[in-house]
Amino acid sequence: MISFFKTNIQTRVELNKIAKHLNNLLLGATWSVDLTEADKILRIDSSLDKIGDAVSLLTKFGFNCENLRNFYAPSA
Structure with missing residues (x-):
């Protein structure tokens, strides 16, 4: 599945703040x-x-995160 989210992450510093947590998740x-x-x-x-x-996760760190769209790959 591919998902797209609208966020309010503005800078590389903010992104680095959550990157480790996203990698773990x-x-x-x-x-x-x-x-x-x-x-x-x-x-x-x-x-x-x-x-x-x-x-x-993003909400926990104070960011907005709105799901915009999901694409599901067909089963093989």
Whole structure:
């Protein structure tokens, strides 16, 4: 599943503040935050549904995190 979230992460320093926690939460997944995008999009590509966990984690650290869209890969 690929999920996109609108966040208010503004700087590399803020991103570094949560990176370790996202890495721990999203073991085996890939994620990124586009700091150049107006909506500071967090993209998560994971075989597991981590939407609620990602929103909770960012909220815990004082960031806004709004799920925008999810794409599910078809079963093989």
